[in-house]
Amino acid sequence: MQTQPTRHPHSATLASESPASRVLAVTFAALLGVFVLGGVGFSHISAVHNATHDVRHANAFPCH
Amino acid sequence: MSLFRTILFVAALAAIGTGALTSVLHMFGTVPLILKAETFEGGEAEAPASAAQTPAAQTPAAHEHAPGTAAHDHGDGEEWAPADGFERNGLTVVFTILTAFGFGLLLVAVSELKGGLADWREGILWGLAGFAVFTLAPGLGLPPELPAMPAADLAARQVWWIGTAAATAGGLALLVFGRTPVLAVLGVVLIVAPHLIGAPQPDSHESPIPESLHHSFVVASIVTSFVFWVLLGGLSGWLRPRIAAQQAGHPAAQPA
Numbered sequence: 001m002q003t004q005p006t007r008h009p010h011s012a013t014l015a016s017e018s019p020a021s022r023v024l025a026v027t028f029a030a031l032l033g034v035f036v037l038g039g040v041g042f043s044h045i046s047a048v049h050n051a052t053h054d055v056r057h058a059n060a061f062p063c064h
Numbered sequence: 065m066s067l068f069r070t071i072l073f074v075a076a077l078a079a080i081g082t083g084a085l086t087s088v089l090h091m092f093g094t095v096p097l098i099l100k101a102e103t104f105e106g107g108e109a110e111a112p113a114s115a116a117q118t119p120a121a122q123t124p125a126a127h128e129h130a131p132g133t134a135a136h137d138h139g140d141g142e143e144w145a146p147a148d149g150f151e152r153n154g155l156t157v158v159f160t161i162l163t164a165f166g167f168g169l170l171l172v173a174v175s176e177l178k179g180g181l182a183d184w185r186e187g188i189l190w191g192l193a194g195f196a197v198f199t200l201a202p203g204l205g206l207p208p209e210l211p212a213m214p215a216a217d218l219a220a221r222q223v224w225w226i227g228t229a230a231a232t233a234g235g236l237a238l239l240v241f242g243r244t245p246v247l248a249v250l251g252v253v254l255i256v257a258p259h260l261i262g263a264p265q266p267d268s269h270e271s272p273i274p275e276s277l278h279h280s281f282v283v284a285s286i287v288t289s290f291v292f293w294v295l296l297g298g299l300s301g302w303l304r305p306r307i308a309a310q311q312a313g314h315p316a317a318q319p320a
Contacts, residue, residue: 017067021067022067022176024068025068026067026071026173026177027173029072029169029172030173032072033165033173034166034170035166036162037163037166037170039162042226044218046143047145050146052155053145054152054155054156055090055159055163057094057209057285058094058095058098058156058208058285058288059160059285059289060199060202060208060286060289061225062221062225063209063218064211
């Protein structure tokens with residue numbers, strides 16, 4: 001979990017991160033979430049559709 | 065960077081717990097109903113539904129799934145599909161965890177804008193918001209549906225689903241965090257608007273699927289989703305202060 005504890009000595013606490021870097025972190029994390037959900041729930045690629053078929057139906061993502 | 069890693073770890077760990085537990089619920093709840101519905105696919109009973117879909121299928125826009133059942137001949141089509149049994153169910157577990165990871169990233173990231181989740185109870189509140197945004201709101205117009213059921217054009221339904229989730233999220237944020245009555249009214253308008261526009265509907269709702277089977281599926285899907293969101297929010301809220309403290313380099317001195 002804490003892979004490189006000493007590599008970012010300047011970011012000793014989360015609160016000390018600059019607002020800009022916090023916004024960047026939140027944006028990238030949210031974009032990654034959208035990307036993952038796009039693949040699982042929305043991709044039109046046939047093999048992806050078939051692999052995720054039951055999950056799409058079970059979670060009420062639009063399917064077919 | 066450490067905030068990004070915090071969000072990543074919280075979402076990933078919460079997703080593993082949430083996905084593992086809810087995929088077990090799906091195995092006993094929704095998946096058997098999906099398999100049962102597939103026995104109605106491709107039969108003669110489906111002919112009226114296919115005929116009803118034809119006008120929609122004539123539009124050139126993305127109708128690769130418009131013939132509906134063609135993509136669902138699991139195993140015997142040209143396209144790859146998982147083998148029934150272990151492979152298919154294993155993928156359901158994996159993708160349920162990935163679904164939880166995607167939603168978890170959104171939940172934890174957005175909650176950081178309000179200072180980050182403080183404890184598991186705050187996490188559950190955010191989880192309930194996620195349930196409203198991603199299950200209740202889209203489900204009003206597009207209820208959970210089974211294979212072999214008639215449906216409108218896929219791309220149109222995806223656009224409505226995403227638009228409804230986004231509008232509901234924005235509306236809830238205005239209701240909860242807006243500081244004036246005007247913003248609250250705007251929030252209500254945003255939440256109601258997608259339902260005034262209306263979800264894309266098939267030309268005919270005639271379906272080979274028995275009504276009772278569909279009803280059972282809707283209940284199983286929405287109840288499982290409720291558990292999913294409470295778990296995802298609660299676990300995220302429990303993990304967030306602990307992992308943030310680790311990332312910040314001092315051991316947890318956290319509220320319970």
